[in-house]
Amino acid sequence: MRIRRKPWARPELEACPFYTEHPAEYAGRWNEWFGNGKPIRVELGCGKGGFISQQAVNDPDNNYIGVDLIDAMLGLAKRNVERAYAEVGREPDNVRLVTLDIERLFLMFREGEDVIDRIYINFCNPWPRPKQHKKRLTHTRQLMTYRRFLKPGGEIWFKTDSDMLFDASLRYFAEAGFTQVYLTRDLHASGFTGSIPTEHERMFTEEGIPTKFVIMRRDELPGAETE
Ligand SMILES: C[S@@+](CC[C@H](N)C(=O)[O-])C[C@H]1O[C@@H](n2cnc3c(N)ncnc32)[C@H](O)[C@@H]1O
Known part of the structure; x- marks a missing residue:
């Protein structure tokens, strides 16, 4: 922006x-x-x-x-x-x-300080070029950082206009040990009422672009017996 x-x-x-x-x-x-x-x-x-x-x-x-x-x-x-x-x-x-x-x-948290129970990521930059993917706020590398302060069972609520970012993010979430709680590819047609629209959401909605929305829960990492 x-x-x-x-x-x-x-x-x-x-x-x-x-x-x-x-x-x-x-x-x-x-x-x-x-x-x-x-x-x-x-x-x-x-x-x-x-x-x-x-x-x-x-x-x-x-x-x-x-x-x-x-x-x-x-x-x-x-x-x-x-x-x-x-x-x-x-x-x-x-x-x-x-x-x-x-x-x-x-830097904001001590190592292992799982003090946060929910993270919101709204309309972050999709970083479309392959070389830029690591900069995505939902990239596996970032999600692994969030795990350090997100409580077990804590959630990430993610909204985007971008189908490409959304689909890639679903893979990133799975790789980083998150389980899907809720998913819609058209938030405003879905009947879900618990999400306040952001500035970008209003802009994209006016352009007729549906908001993709997912709630992901921090679970155990794939292959990990215990953390
Ligand atoms: C596309 S805007 C979305 C703003 C708002 N969430 C919305 O939905 O209307 C992305 C926002 O993320 C911020 N941002 C992008 N990369 C960031 C980073 N690495 N660290 C902190 N803020 C960042 C930008 O400054 C901008 O305000």
Whole structure:
């Protein structure tokens, strides 16, 4: 997603109490920062925050961390979070925003710290060229990293417009020891109501492109007796 630079984003983020550009400092301490003992869910590539702001405000029983790389995106996400909570007269107490390259996500957690119970991956870059496949957020290599902090039985909720990425991801999930819980190739025609639309989802839906959606559960690795 292309986005213009937003000179206000960096200073606003630095002053924001629910934002950090040093997520490694919270490795092993996410529960402490939230201070409420609730389960934690992560959105990878949260973009402008349309999804996480609504998801978090609608679901006060869980905590949410939105991860992105780009200040302009996170600045808009911060404003969307503030707006969503102001509308219901609450403080954003169950949401955090983080600057981090997802390829370095392991920095956010201690080794073996399975503290996350759900990961959302919404409309990530399909990286179509074979040489780029390893960069896909659903690539087996990435999924193996997520296993390090996703609880056993924890889920990944993945949405995309791309059939090619979706089909490849189903293979990646199987290779990385994930079991399918739910799958649809047309989310909006499926009757599934538990998923808030993202900015990209709205755009692709207007273009008539169906949203492919799968819920995958972390199980044992193929061939592994116990982990
Ligand atoms: C195509 S946009 C999708 C945004 C949003 N999830 C949606 O569905 O509208 C992908 C987002 O992922 C972020 N992103 C891509 N690669 C990333 C990486 N390696 N680390 C962190 N964020 C990344 C981009 O900055 C962008 O905001």
